[in-house]
Every structure is written in structure tokens, then in C-alpha cells.
Amino acid sequence: MSGQAGARYGQIVGELRRRIETGELAPGDRVPSTREITRQWGVAMATATKVLTELRREGLVRAVPGVGTVVETPSRPVRGARPAAVPRTGGLSGAGPAGLTLGRIVAAAVVVADEEGLAAVSMRRVAAELGVATMSLYRHVADKDDLLTRMMDVVIGADPLPADPPAGWRDTVELAARRLWGLFRRHAWLAPAMSMTRPQVIASALPYSEWILSALHAHGLDLHTAFTAHLTLLNYARGMAVNLESEREAEAHSGLDGEEWMDAQEPALLAVLASGRFPSVSRLTEAGYDFDLDALFEFGLQRLLDGLAPLLDEPSAG
Structure with a gap:
């Protein structure tokens, strides 16, 4: 030092x-x-x-x-x-x-x-x-990988799903997805620690798989398609959540939070928009956009569920 x-x-x-x-x-x-x-x-x-x-x-x-x-x-x-x-x-x-x-x-x-x-x-x-x-x-x-798996098991197990899922498939999937998002929110490291291509065996995470598989299978999806839908939803939540850890690292190194960083980029953005080549972006910039990661997650979740609805025996909520 x-x-x-x-x-x-x-x-x-x-x-x-x-x-x-x-x-x-x-x-x-x-x-x-x-x-x-x-x-x-x-x-x-x-x-x-x-x-x-x-x-x-x-x-x-x-x-x-x-x-x-x-x-x-x-x-x-x-x-x-x-x-x-x-x-x-x-x-x-x-x-x-x-x-x-x-x-x-x-x-x-x-x-x-x-x-x-x-x-x-x-x-x-x-x-x-x-x-x-x-x-x-x-x-x-055994090693760091073993430690990370145990860490994930502990934090997921600390907030278990309810004993009884909701009646409808959509309510069940929504609840599971939002609970998972909440875990990612509380533990920013969880999403990047979790692998999709080489999934760790996390006992406390299996109830999430069981919930979603059971709900989708009971409403018309075969288990293979239901599992594909489950992985799609999981990776959507995980993909959104990896921004939490990267933002925390960026904030620690720059000393600026997200809003302060965006304010610092404004002069450069306005200089590019002055060309007039991006009228829609210019109008959006003038009106202002409230960036909210939770709102983005919820918007995407609903669109994914709307996309699943035609495959099931219930209509889309939208």
C-alpha cells in the first residue's frame, strides 16, 4: 500500500x-x-x-x-x-x-x-x-467451484418457494420468476456464478424446476417442451441479472452510479444526435426515459409468458 x-x-x-x-x-x-x-x-x-x-x-x-x-x-x-x-x-x-x-x-x-x-x-x-x-x-x-455451488445452494434455500403453488400456470411461473429475480437482486453475484451450459447441481434450486415443469406439463406441454420453456425463462432472468454485478463493479471503480454516469455521457450523445440522422432517438432523449431494470424485467417476463400462452390450454393475458 x-x-x-x-x-x-x-x-x-x-x-x-x-x-x-x-x-x-x-x-x-x-x-x-x-x-x-x-x-x-x-x-x-x-x-x-x-x-x-x-x-x-x-x-x-x-x-x-x-x-x-x-x-x-x-x-x-x-x-x-x-x-x-x-x-x-x-x-x-x-x-x-x-x-x-x-x-x-x-x-x-x-x-x-x-x-x-x-x-x-x-x-x-x-x-x-x-x-x-x-x-x-x-x-x-474441494475447491472454489465447490464453494460457489454451496454458496448458491445456501442463498437460494434461504428463501424457499411456498409449499403450495398457485392454481394457474401463469401465476405459478410468474411467482417463481419473480422470486428468482428477487434472489438475483439481493445477491448480485448469483447470476454470473450460475452456469447455463455447465449447470451446477443446486438442490435448493430444483423446486423451481419442479414448479415450472409441473405447471406447464399439467396445462398441455410435453416435458421436453416444458423444460425448454423453463430454461428460456431462467436464462432470461439470469441474463437481466448479470447487469447487477457488472454495474456494481463499474460503480466501485468509477465512483459514479448509473445515473451520474449517464449524465456524463449526455454531451457526447447530443453531439451525435445533432446530425439529425436519428429523429426517433432524439425525440426520446428530449422526452426523457426512466431506465428501470425491474420494469424491464417485468415487461420481458410478461411478453415471454404471452408467447407461451398459445402453446397451452389457456389464452394470453394480453
């Missing part, structure tokens, strides 16, 4: 430590994620990661799967006193080699992926999160 980066690292650690010690950030409160740190303080992702690692080392914060990094609850709170540094056990207390479990490893990996993105997940990074030697992880997971 360069001298300037090291100084910024120290400042950020000191500021977050101060907020925790003064109670501005109370036990259980979520602290800024690595992405938020990069935006707020204008530092690289590596520096932001080191900030949270140091706060975990000092015992000030801990990682909570599905939530992020939160302020640790001190065992003996002392007003105004800085918590003493503890051994490097990372965000999951008691996760030393003797207490290392598969569940702790997967939970730590999910936290890393949620906060820092899929590219940050490695055996070395997860071991650092837990405060253990990298090789100790291999007693529980």
Missing part, C-alpha cells in the same frame, strides 16, 4: 472506529460496505477491504450473512473506552481452526460476495475473513 493510500486507510479506520466508540454506530448497526467506502472516501476496493478487515481484527465489527458487516456487541461495554484488539479471527467469532465448519466457511464466502463481488471470492480471501489458514478450508470444500 502506497504512503497516500496508507494514510487514507488509517483515516477511514479511525473515522469508523470513532463512530462505533461514540455510539453513532450502535451494536448491530450496519457499517459502510466496501462499495460504500470506495464511493464515500474515493479509495480503491482493496483499501476498502483492508479497512473492514482491520475493524474485524480489532473486534469492532462482525460479518452477518445476508446482511453485511455490522457493529459487534461488546461483551463488557465501557463508555468511551476503545475495545481491546483481539486475535485475528475475522468476522465470525470462534471460527478458528478447531471450530471451523462448512457452514461458517460458506457463510463467510457469501458475505464476501455480497459486499465485494464475485471476483473477490477466493479460498485465500475467505480464509482471511475467518482468520484461519487457507489450507484448512480444503478439509471442508
Whole structure:
């Protein structure tokens, strides 16, 4: 770490430590994620990661799967006193080699992926999160691919489908597709981790396949065609969702959110449109377009379902 980066690292650690010690950030409160740190303080992702690692080392914060990094609850709170540094056990207390479990490893990996993105997940990074030697992880997971499969299984299984599907095929497929989209929304790394050409065996994802196959088959589709429709819907949702992770990476590296980036491109776009060769695009630009990924997903989902409707024994909703 360069001298300037090291100084910024120290400042950020000191500021977050101060907020925790003064109670501005109370036990259980979520602290800024690595992405938020990069935006707020204008530092690289590596520096932001080191900030949270140091706060975990000092015992000030801990990682909570599905939530992020939160302020640790001190065992003996002392007003105004800085918590003493503890051994490097990372965000999951008691996760030393003797207490290392598969569940702790997967939970730590999910936290890393949620906060820092899929590219940050490695055996070395997860071991650092837990405060253990990298090789100790291999007693529980075969390799990174095995770890990713288990991560996907955990996050999908954490939000199961209802016990009973809706009555109609369209309501059933809509519910499954929207639940899957919600999972992709909460875990931006999930879509790019999921392979269509070399599908991983994810037990918690099989209910989605069963739901859609059963619904479509019961309303007139043979199982092969129903499975083709299922894959089409799945890849549509996944294809939309891969934009979430790429946008998060772009935002972390540029320091600009999507709207700010689009504003920065406006002069170049207007210069091209000044030629008059693209009147429709020009009119749309003048009127304004509210880009909403959720709305795009819903629009495409309905059109896909309208396309399936003629193959089934129910008419199109459109």
C-alpha cells in the first residue's frame, strides 16, 4: 500500500472506529460496505477491504450473512473506552481452526460476495475473513467451484418457494420468476456464478424446476417442451441479472452510479444526435426515459409468458 493510500486507510479506520466508540454506530448497526467506502472516501476496493478487515481484527465489527458487516456487541461495554484488539479471527467469532465448519466457511464466502463481488471470492480471501489458514478450508470444500455451488445452494434455500403453488400456470411461473429475480437482486453475484451450459447441481434450486415443469406439463406441454420453456425463462432472468454485478463493479471503480454516469455521457450523445440522422432517438432523449431494470424485467417476463400462452390450454393475458 502506497504512503497516500496508507494514510487514507488509517483515516477511514479511525473515522469508523470513532463512530462505533461514540455510539453513532450502535451494536448491530450496519457499517459502510466496501462499495460504500470506495464511493464515500474515493479509495480503491482493496483499501476498502483492508479497512473492514482491520475493524474485524480489532473486534469492532462482525460479518452477518445476508446482511453485511455490522457493529459487534461488546461483551463488557465501557463508555468511551476503545475495545481491546483481539486475535485475528475475522468476522465470525470462534471460527478458528478447531471450530471451523462448512457452514461458517460458506457463510463467510457469501458475505464476501455480497459486499465485494464475485471476483473477490477466493479460498485465500475467505480464509482471511475467518482468520484461519487457507489450507484448512480444503478439509471442508474441494475447491472454489465447490464453494460457489454451496454458496448458491445456501442463498437460494434461504428463501424457499411456498409449499403450495398457485392454481394457474401463469401465476405459478410468474411467482417463481419473480422470486428468482428477487434472489438475483439481493445477491448480485448469483447470476454470473450460475452456469447455463455447465449447470451446477443446486438442490435448493430444483423446486423451481419442479414448479415450472409441473405447471406447464399439467396445462398441455410435453416435458421436453416444458423444460425448454423453463430454461428460456431462467436464462432470461439470469441474463437481466448479470447487469447487477457488472454495474456494481463499474460503480466501485468509477465512483459514479448509473445515473451520474449517464449524465456524463449526455454531451457526447447530443453531439451525435445533432446530425439529425436519428429523429426517433432524439425525440426520446428530449422526452426523457426512466431506465428501470425491474420494469424491464417485468415487461420481458410478461411478453415471454404471452408467447407461451398459445402453446397451452389457456389464452394470453394480453
